[in-house]
Amino acid sequence: MQHLEDKDYRTWKAGQLSRALERAGVQAEAISELQQVRPYSRRRAVLAVRRSGEGVELGFRERFSHRIVALKECHVLSPDLFNLCRKLKQYLQPFLQQKGLSDLFVTEMENGYDVLISGGDTPDLQAREIFANPDVLPEIKRFSWSPAMTEPSEPVVQRAAPEVRFGEISVSPPPGAFLQPTADGEAMLCKAVLHGLPENKGSILDLFAGCGTFTFPLSSYGTVRAVEGDLAAATALQNAANRVGLAGRVTAEHRDLFRQPFRPDELKGFDAVVFDPPRSGAREQAAYLAASQVPTVIGVSCNPATFARDAALLSEGGYRLVSAVPVDQFLWSAHLEVVGVFVRA
Structure with a gap:
């Protein structure tokens, strides 16, 4: 893709999201301009x-x-x-x-x-x-x-101990742990997630939380229950929270969300849910979210196709996709990150 003129490349890259949503029959009320990381920034x-x-x-x-x-x-x-x-x-x-x-x-x-x-x-x-x-x-x-x-x-x-910062909190991830590929891209995604929070930010559920990419920034806005399928990552998240005195505000839970997604009755009481699944998306979890009464759901994805599929489930359940932010964190490739904010209609 490096052979393309920058304008043509950006148009094509941003179009990955709009085309995926169109194929899935999902209407976004607003799609932001493409946000793009710098070259020579992958970590x-x-x-x-x-x-x-x-x-x-x-x-x-x-x-x-x-x-x-x-x-x-x-x-x-x-x-x-x-x-x-x-x-x-x-x-x-x-x-x-x-x-x-x-x-x-x-x-x-x-x-x-x-x-x-x-x-x-x-x-x-x-x-x-x-x-x-x-x-x-x-x-x-x-x-x-x-x-x-x-x-x-x-x-x-x-x-x-190797350290990475999420918000103001240092975490020591396990070997080979997943991190966003660039610090700039992580900041763009985090800004979009935080911007999508409802005014009432009291109780937040962070699904597929990793080592706390969004958990710790979210903790400035309310209590956060972080859920992650990798035990070592969940342990690193909780250890970091305990070390800085956030044990009562941040709790980490080890749970396989593909085998054991949160059901509608478990989602009661949360003001917002953030979910950031792998490329395959979270079909079952999205279906249960669609059947819930959570006021705001924020989806983060590195695959516009599975994001659109999960967005369609939420739309069928009565959610509006009020905004979508495309982030180009994988330069000169077909991969695109997305943050979508869904509000119960």
Whole structure:
């Protein structure tokens, strides 16, 4: 998409949302202009890495392929993150299998970098000693390993607890935890969520809360019940709340919202519900929200198609989509973030 003129690109990108809503038969009362992050601002990356005849291959995985595209330049990643990824290459061979790809998760935090390598055999002593040396990439605060992306991780070395800020609160996420890809994009999404809150902000339910992206900013406006399907993320959220004296204002709950969505009777008493599901959306949860009497529902999505599908369920249940904000956080791709504010008609 980098070949397009900026005006044409922005028109096409914003059109992802309007076209998805039109196909779903949903009418938005207002759609904001496209908000866009800066180039060179992405703070996390997932790279592919493997052994080769020349030592180690590291780069982006080519779409629908096992081919690795080497890191030569990138107009999306922050320069510091890009440079760290290139420097990491020389230290990774002891962590890799003789054959097969591993995934490398690298995240730029407030106080350094958090790195997770997934795949291969359990690291031996030689591998563990690499990052035990304080002179080896001291900007890495934690280096972890997991046998597979779906398996729990194990810290190889932790020099300090990696920290990220949500609002005014510092949180130490678990290895490989989900974060919004850019700090600017996160701020845009958060601003749209907070702007959509009703005047009566007393009790807020934050579904698919992660480590507290929206939870902690929301806590300035009322009590927040945060619900997250990943136990480690929910624990990190609650630990941060407890540490700063928000235990009574913020509560974190571990719950699989796909298997156990909040039913209408459980939604009683909330003044607003925020839900930020994965790309697949939250069909069942949206259906239960549509059957509830919650005054305001705010949906956050990284997929206009599933956002529109869930919006249609809410519309059928009597909600109006009063505003939608498109945020381009994935530059030069088809991915688009959306914040939609639904009000009970």
